[in-house]
Amino acid sequence: MLRPLLLVHLFFYLHLRPSSAEAGIPSSSTVNATDYIRKSCHTTQYPDLCYTSLVSYADSVQQNPARLARVAIGVSLSTANRLAIYVRNLTSRGDYGPDPRAAAALHDCYSVFGDAVDQMRGSLNQMRRLKAAGEELAFEMSNVQTWMSAALTNEETCTDGFEDVADGPMKMDVCDRVVKVKEVTSNALCLVNSFIADSKVTIP
Template sequence: MAAYVSNLSREADYGADHRATAALHDCFSLFGDAIGQIRDSLKQMRQLSGSGESLRFQMSNVQTWMSAALTNEDTCTDGFEDVPDGPMKVDLCGRVVKVEEVTSNALALVNSYVAKVSGP
């Protein structure tokens, strides 16, 4: 997704709609941040150790990073609210929704795991 947005933003640099260009650049930056947050989550999940408070702290980090990634993905589409509808906007926003669904599902799995390890 980040490569797709990067390619679009390079093309938009030559376009006339400055709002769309700014939104694309913002989206590219936001997706870069989201990718970093998801990578941090994966790294933490691979290194889980301990139990009790230590494990809860590690999982809290994962939840925070995954939630932040989801927020960044959502913020990407917010930048297009003032951009007129067109093929690029429709395609990009549709792709972002699909990425958000996957991130949301991953966060739900993390939350389910946290609920199990935390107990009642």
């Protein structure tokens, strides 16, 4: 009886045990992709934020610099869009007190963040349509760089608009949120630049 029982146990062990993924054990490709993201993020200005914001996309990124740049732009776009919605809600509720400068700063912030969202959306669409190589790729990547740089400038314009606003909870809250978006956008632009360098693309 002992041998049949051992065979039954062996059958259940081989056929019913969880796979590596089911058991929560990362595959070797995921580990390699995670390491790739960590190393790539070392080139950014905010490497810890870069890694934590992108590591969950390791399986789709693998070790592809174009995919990494595209995902980074997508994360930046999503973050900026959430802030634009947040600022819009503040303005619609009138949550800025009696100071007209605060109201103006909020409206301007919403406007420039709308521009930043459009610019990052254009960058993301361009990254999805990249050609293999040559002058056309250089032109496309030049567009991406220009739009991402413009988006970062628009985000900085938002905080600049609060310089003449009296300190208070609303100003601190919005400016702190904008700083986080700027950091994510800065990282995305850096990864775009790294992709260009890795691809040996000469921007005209």
